[in-house]
Amino acid sequence: MSSPFRNSFLPRALPSLHAGRGRGWVRLSKRRFASLAHPPLAPPLQGGGFIALAFLLALAGCDREQRDMNGQPKAETAAFVPRGDPRSAEYENNAFHIAQGQKWFGWFNCSGCHFHGGGGMGPPLMDDQWRYGGRMEDIVASILYGRPNGMPDWRNKITEQQAWELAAYVKSLSAHPRQDALSARADEMSNTEPQTLQERQKVVPETKAQPSGEEN
Amino acid sequence: MIQISLFPVLAPARPLAAIRKAGVTNGRETEGWTWMRHACLRILRKPSIAAFMLLCSAFAAPLAAQHNGARPAAAASPPEDGQWTMPSRDYASTRYSGLNQITRSNVRNLKLAFTFDTLNRKGHEAAPIVVGNMMYLTTPYPNHVWALDLSKGGRAVWVFRPHPAPASQGIACCDVVNRGAMYANGRLFFTTLDGEVFAIDAKSGHQVWRNKIGDISKGETITMSPLVAEGKVLVGNSGGEMGVRGWLAALDAGTGRLAWKAYSTGPDKDVLIGPSFKPYYASDRGADLGVHTWPAEAWKIGGGTVWGWISYDPQLKMIYYGTGNPGPWNAQQRPGDNKWTTGVFARDIATGQARWFYQSSPHDLFDHDDINEQVLLDMPIHGRMTPVLVRPGRNGYMYVIDRRTGQVYSAEAYGFINSMDGVDLATGRVRMVKEKAPKEGRVIRNICPTASGVKDWNPSAFSPRTGLLYVPHENMCMDEGVFEANYIAGTPYVGADVKMYAGPGGHRGVFTAWDPVRAKPVWEIKESLPLWSGALATGGDVVFYGTMDGWFKAIDASAAGGGRLLWQVRLDSGIISQPVSYRGPDGRQYVAVVTGVGGWAGAIVSAQLDPRDPTAALGMVNAMRDLPGRTKPGGTLYVFALPK
Numbered sequence: 001m002s003s004p005f006r007n008s009f010l011p012r013a014l015p016s017l018h019a020g021r022g023r024g025w026v027r028l029s030k031r032r033f034a035s036l037a038h039p040p041l042a043p044p045l046q047g048g049g050f051i052a053l054a055f056l057l058a059l060a061g062c063d064r065e066q067r068d069m070n071g072q073p074k075a076e077t078a079a080f081v082p083r084g085d086p087r088s089a090e091y092e093n094n095a096f097h098i099a100q101g102q103k104w105f106g107w108f109n110c111s112g113c114h115f116h117g118g119g120g121m122g123p124p125l126m127d128d129q130w131r132y133g134g135r136m137e138d139i140v141a142s143i144l145y146g147r148p149n150g151m152p153d154w155r156n157k158i159t160e161q162q163a164w165e166l167a168a169y170v171k172s173l174s175a176h177p178r179q180d181a182l183s184a185r186a187d188e189m190s191n192t193e194p195q196t197l198q199e200r201q202k203v204v205p206e207t208k209a210q211p212s213g214e215e216n
Numbered sequence: 217m218i219q220i221s222l223f224p225v226l227a228p229a230r231p232l233a234a235i236r237k238a239g240v241t242n243g244r245e246t247e248g249w250t251w252m253r254h255a256c257l258r259i260l261r262k263p264s265i266a267a268f269m270l271l272c273s274a275f276a277a278p279l280a281a282q283h284n285g286a287r288p289a290a291a292a293s294p295p296e297d298g299q300w301t302m303p304s305r306d307y308a309s310t311r312y313s314g315l316n317q318i319t320r321s322n323v324r325n326l327k328l329a330f331t332f333d334t335l336n337r338k339g340h341e342a343a344p345i346v347v348g349n350m351m352y353l354t355t356p357y358p359n360h361v362w363a364l365d366l367s368k369g370g371r372a373v374w375v376f377r378p379h380p381a382p383a384s385q386g387i388a389c390c391d392v393v394n395r396g397a398m399y400a401n402g403r404l405f406f407t408t409l410d411g412e413v414f415a416i417d418a419k420s421g422h423q424v425w426r427n428k429i430g431d432i433s434k435g436e437t438i439t440m441s442p443l444v445a446e447g448k449v450l451v452g453n454s455g456g457e458m459g460v461r462g463w464l465a466a467l468d469a470g471t472g473r474l475a476w477k478a479y480s481t482g483p484d485k486d487v488l489i490g491p492s493f494k495p496y497y498a499s500d501r502g503a504d505l506g507v508h509t510w511p512a513e514a515w516k517i518g519g520g521t522v523w524g525w526i527s528y529d530p531q532l533k534m535i536y537y538g539t540g541n542p543g544p545w546n547a548q549q550r551p552g553d554n555k556w557t558t559g560v561f562a563r564d565i566a567t568g569q570a571r572w573f574y575q576s577s578p579h580d581l582f583d584h585d586d587i588n589e590q591v592l593l594d595m596p597i598h599g600r601m602t603p604v605l606v607r608p609g610r611n612g613y614m615y616v617i618d619r620r621t622g623q624v625y626s627a628e629a630y631g632f633i634n635s636m637d638g639v640d641l642a643t644g645r646v647r648m649v650k651e652k653a654p655k656e657g658r659v660i661r662n663i664c665p666t667a668s669g670v671k672d673w674n675p676s677a678f679s680p681r682t683g684l685l686y687v688p689h690e691n692m693c694m695d696e697g698v699f700e701a702n703y704i705a706g707t708p709y710v711g712a713d714v715k716m717y718a719g720p721g722g723h724r725g726v727f728t729a730w731d732p733v734r735a736k737p738v739w740e741i742k743e744s745l746p747l748w749s750g751a752l753a754t755g756g757d758v759v760f761y762g763t764m765d766g767w768f769k770a771i772d773a774s775a776a777g778g779g780r781l782l783w784q785v786r787l788d789s790g791i792i793s794q795p796v797s798y799r800g801p802d803g804r805q806y807v808a809v810v811t812g813v814g815g816w817a818g819a820i821v822s823a824q825l826d827p828r829d830p831t832a833a834l835g836m837v838n839a840m841r842d843l844p845g846r847t848k849p850g851g852t853l854y855v856f857a858l859p860k
Contacts, residue, residue, distance in 0.1 A: 109701070112457070112708020113386065118832025119825045121389060121708065127826050150386010152706055198828070 080145045081137040088136035091168040095181040101169025102183060104162050108154070116186065117173035122151065126173040126198070139167035175199060282775055284683040284733035286595035288312070289603060289619075291531040293592075296755070298799025303343035303396040303441045303750075304675065305796070307528040308592040311677035313797035316755035317805035318858060323758050323770045324783045326856040329806060330370040334362065337849040338822050339814015341673075342396035342441070343750070343794035344853060345404070346808075347418060349801045352404055353810065353853060357385055357392035359408040363421055367801040370855065374421035376414075381432060384410035387706065388437045389457040390816035390833070391823065395673070396794070400444040400469065407438040413451050413467060425472035429453075435460045435706050443526040444469055445535070446565050452522025456540040456585060457834075459709030462520035462557070464537060466568055476568035480520025480539040480556050482506045487556060488563070493570045496622040497644035499553065500573050509552040517703050518550065519543035520557035524587025524673055527605065529619055534562045534571060536605055536619070538586035545583050545667070546698040546711030548656050553578040558586045560607070560615075562622060572622030576609050577646060581653055582635065582696075583667035583712075583834075584611045589675040591685060595733050597625050606732045608676055608687050610669030611646065613639055616732060626735040630728055631670035631689055632719050635663045654712070659697035666694040666716045667834060668816060672748065675794065676730075679753035682773050684738055685730045686759045688747035691719040692839055714835025724839060727751070727761060727771070729779065739779040741771065745843065748817050750794035752807070758782060760807060762791025764818055765846040768809055768854070787811045789850020790818055790843070804857050812851035813843070822849050 091097045105111055113119075117126030128134075132142050143163045146153030154163065172182055175198040182195040292307035296314030305311045318326065334340065338356035345352040350373075351364040361376040385392050388409055397406035403415045403424055411430020416423050429451065430436035435458025443450045449472075452464040462480035467473065478488040483504045495501055502508070507515055521540035528535050542550060542557040559575035577584045590605040595616075597604065603619040613627040613636075627639035627646075635652035639645070652663050671689035678685045694716040701711030718724045725743030730736070749762040757773040766787045772780040790813025797807045814822035819833045820840045830838035 106699075107702055109704055109707040109709070112701075112710050115832045115834075116713075116829045117826060118829025118837055119823065120819065120833040120837075121386060123823070124826035124829070124832065126829060129824075148382050150383050152386070157704075 080141040083135065083137050085137050085140075087164050091164045092136055092171055092176075093178045093181045094168065095183070097165045097168045098172045098177065098181055099183060100162075101165035101167070101172075102186075104158070104166050105169050108158065108166075110166065125170050128174065134171075136164070136167050136171065139170050140164055143167060284595070284731055285601075286593045286678075286683045286733050287680045288678065289529060289531070289592040289594055292527070292529055299348070300344070300346040300796040300798050301399040302345070302443070303398070303794055304525060304527070304589065307443075307445065307530060309525060309527045309589045309675065310591060310680070310753070311675060311751060311794070312679055312753040312755075313805075314755040315797055315799055315805040318754060318758055318797075318807065319756035320758055320772050320774075320777070320782060322858060323756070325858055326770070326783055326785075326807070327859055329800075329855045329857045331855070332362070332364060332370050332372070332853040334360070334810070334812070334851040334853065336360070336812070336851040338812065338851070339391040339393045339818050340793045340810045340812030340851050341393040341439075341815060342810065343796050344808045344810060345397050345399050346796065346798040347399045350418065351808070352397055352399070352418070354394050354397045354406050355851065356394055356812075356814065357388070357409045359394055359406070361397060361404065361406060361416065361421070363418075364853075370853075376416055376421050376423075378408050378412065378414055378426075380408040380410040380412065384408075384432050384437055387432045387435055387455065387458060388439065389455070389708075391814040391819045393439050393815055394441075395439060396441040398442050398444050403469070405442045405444055405449050405469070407440065407442060407451055409437050409439065411436050411438050411453070413438070413442065413449060413472065415449070415469070415472060427467055427472040427474070429465050429467070429474070433706050434458075435709075438523075440523045440525075443528065443535070445528045445530070446533070448475055448565060450526050450535065450537075452537070454521050454523040454540075456519040456521040456523075456543060456583075457545075457708050457710050458706065459517035459519070459543045459703050460521060461516055461518060462522055462539055464522040464526075464561075464563075464568075466565075478561075478563065478568045478570070479506070480522065481510070481515035481518040481554075487570065488568045489570045492564065493572070494621075495572045496574065496618075496624075499578065499643065499645065500555070500575065505553070505555040509555045511550060511552070514550050517543060517709065518554060518557065520554075521585075522587065524585070525589040525675060527590045527592050528565065529592055529603070532603075532619060533565055534619070535565050536560060536562050536590045536592070538576075538588060538590070538607070540585040540587055541580050541583045544701040544709045544711040546656065546701055547579060547581045547654065548698065549700060549711065551579070554580065558584055560586060560590065560605075560617065560622075562619070574615075574617060574622045574624065574644060576613070576615065577611050581648065582611075582663065582665075584609075584669055586610060587673060588671060591676070591678045592619065593678065593732065606678075606685060608671045608685070608689065608730075610671060611636060612665050612670035613646070614687075614730060614732070614735065616735070628735040629670075630687060630730055630737065631691055631726060632664050632693075633670065634693075635665070654696045654698040656698055656700065659695055659713075661695045662693050663696055664693040664719055665690065666692045666839075667696075667712075667714060668692070668716070668746075668836065672816070674748050674792070675750045677751040677753035677759060679757070679759070679773055681755065681757060682729075682775060683731065683733065684773070684775065685732055686751040686753055686761075686771075686773070687728045687730055688749060688751050688761050689726050689728065690724060690746040691721065691726050691742075692716050692724055692746060693719045694835055696835075710834070712834075713831050715830045716835045716839040718839065725763070727779070729773070729775070731775075738775045739777075741779045741781075745790075745846075746817050746839070748790075748792040748815055749809075752795040752797060754797050754805075754807075756805075760795045760797075760809070762787075762793070762795065762809055762811075764790040764792065764813055764843060766790050766811060766813075766850075768795070785856075787850075787854055788848070788852055789813050790821070790847040792818055800857070804860070806855050806857045808853060808855045810851070810853045813847050813849060818843065820844060821847060
C-alpha cells in the first residue's frame with residue numbers, strides 16, 4: 001500500500017488550529033456593574049434629559065450583566081461551498097467515488113478521529129446528527145475549511161476531487177446513497193457491518209449543535 | 217448573576233444492600249514478622265515499660281497481627297492536617313486520609329451535606345482540592361476553576377475561565393478531561409487542554425502567570441494535574457495517539473519560566489541523560505538509545521507522552537513518573553525497543569537529570585502507556601526495610617521497584633493477562649506471547665488485557681493501617697488489526713482497528729485489595745462496568761470508589777472484611793473522578809466526589825458516540841454499548857458527612 005505521507009516524518013503545521021482567547025477571572029460574590037462610559041453630551045440632552053438618559057444607561061448596564069450560564073452553543077452553518085453544486089449529485093451516488101473516498105478516509109487519518117462512522121475524537125458520522133449540515137456541499141465545506149471545535153482544514157493538503165469523494169463516503173456511512181452504489185465490504189479488517197446491511201439514516205440538516213461543555 | 221443549581225438526584229441510600237464476598241485470600245500468618253510487631257515485641261521484652269505494653273497491645277493486636285510492614289515513605293507523607301492539597305493527597309501518592317470519624321460501623325449513616333453543579337457535561341476526572349475553608353474544582357474543557365467556600369455551605373466565591381482554544385477539543389484522544397489542580401504556597405496550579413499552565417491566586421482567583429508549553433498544531437494537549445515541589449511545577453504533554461514527541465517540563469513556580477524539559481525520545485542531551493544516569497538493567501545502558509532503538513527519524517514522532525502521575529521523594533530529591541505509549545500503535549512501523557517510552561523515569565528534581573529508567577513494555581505492542589501512579593512505600597524486602605515504589609502497571613503487572621536504583625523486586629499479575637507471560641526479574645524484561653502480537657493485514661483475537669490495560673490512569677489508594685493497596689481496574693480483552701499509519705501533523709497516528717469486550721467472567725471491572733509485600737491479592741470485588749474512578753482510603757478503615765453507572769461505594773478496607781460493601785448511593789451520572797476526604801470548618805469529616813461520566817470509556821455517553829461501529833473510540837465503544845442505558849452525562853460535586 002503506498003500512501004502520500006509515507007516517509008514524511010517532518011511535522012507539518014496546520015495553520016488554522018489556533019483560535020482567539022479571552023481573559024480570565026470573574027468575581028461572583030459581588031454584583032459587578034459595567035462602568036458607564038460617558039457619551040459626548042449633545043446640548044439638548046443636558047439637565048432633566050441627562051438624568052433620564054443616565055437612568056436608562058444604568059438599566060442597560062444591569063442588563064448587560066445577565067449571563068446565560070446554560071447557553072447552548074450556536075450551530076455553525078456557514079457554508080463555504082454554495083448549495084446546488086452539480087458535483088453533489090455526480091459524486092453522491094457513484095460507487096467508484098464512494099470507494100475512493102473510503103480509501104482517502106483511511107489514508108488521511110479521518111478514521112483516527114471518526115473511526116468507521118461511530119466517532120471518537122470527532123463526532124459520529126453514521127447517525128442522523130449533522131452539526132454543520134448533512135448536504136454534500138456542507139460536508140465538503142467541513143473537510144476543506146475545517147470547523148472551530150477541532151476539525152482541521154484540508155485545503156491545500158488534498159485535492160478538491162478527493163474532498164468530494166470523501167464527502168460521498170461520509171454520506172455512505174449513514175447508508176444514504178443508493179443501495180447499488182454502497183460498498184458491500186469495508187476496507188477495514190474485521191469489525192464493521194457492510195453499509196448495504198445498514199438502515200438508511202434520515203438526514204436532518206443543521207441539527208442543533210451538541211453542547212460541548214460550558215462555554216459562553 | 218450566577219445561579220448555582222443544586223439538584224440532589226439521589227436514590228435512597230441502600231445500606232448493606234448486596235453485600236458480597238469475593239475471593240478472600242488472607243495473608244499468610246507465617247510472614248508476619250513485620251517492622252511494627254518487631255518494634256513492639258522488642259519493647260515488650262522489657263517488663264518495666266508497662267505503659268508501652270498497653271499501647272503496643274492496643275496497636276499491634278487487631279491490625280499488626282496481619283500487617284505486612286508496608287508504610288508510606290515518611291518524608292513524602294506528612295501527618296494528617298485535614299486538607300487535600302493535591303490529587304494524590306501527598307508526594308507519596310497514598311490517597312489516604314487519616315481522618316477516622318467515618319468508620320466501618322457508622323458509614324451507613326452518611327448523608328448528603330451539599331452539592332455543586334459545575335455546569336459542564338463532559339468527563340470529570342479531577343479531584344476536588346481542599347485548602348483551609350476553600351474547595352477548588354477544575355472542570356474538563358473549557359477548564360474552569362471554581363472556588364467554593366466550605367464555611368458557607370459550599371457557596372461559589374469565584375470562577376476562573378482560561379478560555380482554551382476550542383480546536384483543542386478535536387486533538388484530545390479520549391474526551392476533553394482534566395485531572396485536577398494542585399495547591400502550593402497560596403497558589404493554584406492547573407493546566408488547560410490547549411497546552412497552557414496557569415498559576416492563580418487561591419484567595420482572589422486572579423492570574424499570577426500563564427505559560428503556553430504545548431502546541432495543538434502538533435497534536436499536543438495537556439490533561440494532567442501538575443505536581444509542585446521544590447519551587448518547580450512539573451507538567452507533561454498528552455497526545456500519544458497523535459504522533460507527538462513526549463516530554464516533561466519543569467516550570468519555575470514563582471514566574472512560570474521553563475527550568476528544564478526532558479524529552480522521552482531522542483538524543484541523550486534532550487532526554488537529560490548524563491553521567492548520573494545509572495539504570496539497573498543492561499538493556500537501558502548505552503549512548504543515545506532514544507535514537508538508536510527507533511527506525512531513522514521515527515523518534516521525532518514517537519510518543520512517550522507524560523500525562524499521568526508524578527511522585528516525589530523529598531529525601532532522595534527524586535521524582536518518579538511514567539512515559540506513555542510509542543507511536544503509532546502499529547508496532548511494525550517502529551522496530552526496536554523504542555526508548556524511552558512505556559517506562560518509569562527517576563529524575564533529580566533540581567536539574568531534571570535522569571537517575572534511572574525501567575521499561576515495562578519495550579517495543580510496546582498494545583498502547584500500554586506506563587503513566588500510572590507510583591506509590592512510595594517503605595516495606596520489608598527479604599526481611600529488610602527498603603524504599604520502594606509500587607505501581608499497578610497498565611500491562612497488568614504490579615511492580616515493586618527500588619526507589620534508589622530501579623531494581624524490580626516483584627512484578628506479579630493483578631488481573632487476567634494472556635498476551636504476556638510474566639516479567640523476568642534478571643533482565644527486567646516482560647515476556648511477550650508471540651501469537652498475540654498484532655500483524656499487518658490480519659486480526660489477532662482475544663488479546664488480554666486491552667489497549668486500556670488491566671488498569672488505566674485512575675489511581676489506587678494505600679492505607680498504612682492495613683498495609684494494602686486498593687486498585688480500581690479493568691477486566692477486558694480485545695481484537696486488534698493493525699495497518700500502516702500515515703503521519704500528518706495534528707491528526708491521529710495510530711494504525712489500528714480495535715474492538716474491546718469483557719474479559720473472562722464477563723465482568724469488565726475489578727476492585728482489588730493488593731498486598732504489596734506478599735505480592736498477591738487479598739480480596740477482589742467484581743464490577744459489571746470497568747472502573748474508571750480513583751480510590752480513596754481513610755483512617756476509619758473505609759475505602760471509597762465510584763462506578764461508571766453512578767454508584768458511589770464504601771467498602772470495608774480490612775483484609776478480613778473480604779471487600780464487604782458497607783454503603784452505596786446512586787448519583788446523577790457515572791463516576792470517573794477521584795474521591796477525597798477532608799475535615800470541614802466545623803471539624804467534621806467529609807467525603808467528596810464529582811460525577812460526570814466520560815473519558816475514554818465513557819465517551820460513548822459524553823460525546824454520544826454510535827455503538828453500531830464497534831471500532832469507535834479506539835474500540836472502547838464496543839465494550840461500553842450498554843452504558844448510555846445506565847447513566848447520562850453529568851457534572852456535579854457531592855459532599856457527604858455523618859449527621860451532626
